[in-house]
Amino acid sequence: MSGNRALLFIFQTLLNLKRPATLTSIFQDASRGNEAAFNAFLKTTWEELAPPLTALVGPPKEARELFLYGISILWEQLVVHQRMAPQNPSAYLFVVCKNEWLSRKKQATQGQLVYDSVQFDHQTSDLLSSEELHSKEAQQQEMEALLKEGIAQCSDKCKQIIELHLVQGRKLKSLWKELGYESYQAIVQAKYNCKKRLSNYIFTNSRKRKR
Amino acid sequence: MNQDSQLIQRYYRFELSEEELAAFQKRLATDTEFSTLVAQYHQSQKTAHDFYQSAEDTDRQKRWEKSLENSPSHSLEQPKNIFSWQRIAASILFLIGVGMLPFLLSDHETHNLQDLLAEAKALQPQEEWSTLRGAPSDNLEQALMADAHALYQSEDYSAALQLLNKVNDTSAYYSEAILFTALCHFHQNDHTAFLSLTENLDANVSPVIEKRLLWYRGIVYLELGETEKARAIFKQLTDQDISMGSKGHQLLQRLKAIEK
Incomplete structure (x- = not known):
């Protein structure tokens, strides 16, 4: 039993x-x-x-x-x-x-x-809309500036992935050995880790600037 | 990094439990500071996401899009068939009901029956969504019910029905979902769908909801000119010790007076 x-x-x-x-x-x-x-x-x-x-x-x-x-x-x-x-x-x-x-x-x-x-209301709204539009444009410009700064801060490996994969359009499957990764999965992980670090950089610094 | 930032990161990593996700949604809707922080994080994510889109990623997304185009849900994009069998059946039933009335009743009776119907509709209870009452204890189903409620309030009954259909019979909100599903059919004048849904309610529907639905069945029968069935229902409601009893009695008396 x-x-x-x-x-x-x-x-x-x-x-x-x-x-x-x-x-x-x-x-x-x-x-x-x-x-x-x-x-x-x-x-x-x-x-x-x-x-x-x-x-x-x-x-x-x-x-x-x-x-x-x-x-x-x-x-x-x-x-x-x-x-x-x-x-x-x-x-x-x-x-x-x-x-x-x-x-x-x-x-x-x-x-x-x-x-x-x-x-x-044309008279008041011109002022309002330009303010709003300016704020939107300023936000976009700020994001672009932070993106550039973030890329500049990237490690050499991340920069290599950006240049070869994103700019030149080469596939990660053809790149992993060339860039010294253990496997295809490893380079995919690396790409997304770089992206995560970039995203965190933009977030942290945009908050610092707003304070 | 503070706790809120960590919470937002966990949200994007699909790590929140159902309860945490519900709490997250609640804060997003009520806490301005938190929602600003989420918007900032979202903007940063999106900037990095857009930058990191490779040709491979775009190709994959195109493949996904293509595979979804072939899925059955793609039929949602086809124009709605206004001549669906439910509508045809409901229209025939309605036309038969309306067409038969002059033969069944005298002009005076028809007029009175219409008065009675208007009276019955005026007496119908103001239905509340108990899911939205009191201190909110959010979860995903409650969020779904809240969305359905908003659609119901805006009289978008078809869209509300699509959401309400997602509530399964084990859910705590099942009875309420059935009540409002029936009410959507009621307001759409889809008598066939209404009667078919409320005819054989399963055991998971609460007795309170069952009685409320009985009231609406009475109204629908009045609308269809089936006074016998309407009388039987209002009699049943009057015999039972429930809040609708007195209203049922009122209608029953009026019905008797018309039929004399």
């Missing part, structure tokens, strides 16, 4: 171990270049999220574009960095897409306000 229980326990444990591995294996396979399972995941998730996203956004094309933005973030985190998948990836993805949509909507509304004010 106790032997049967032990077998049952082992069986259940194996079963439980198997469950989370399914989702993890999708992302692991994709990181090794086998994207078949990921593509199936992409389609199922889209089928699940298309109705609420379309309901939220309106035009289905915009909903799909938003979804693809969310997927590119998910790809970077779960496939490239191999982070643990959340309990419910599609629900998480929905929130990410929704926040992105809200952020775009906010920016668009600001633009619209500028436009509307020009329509209604």
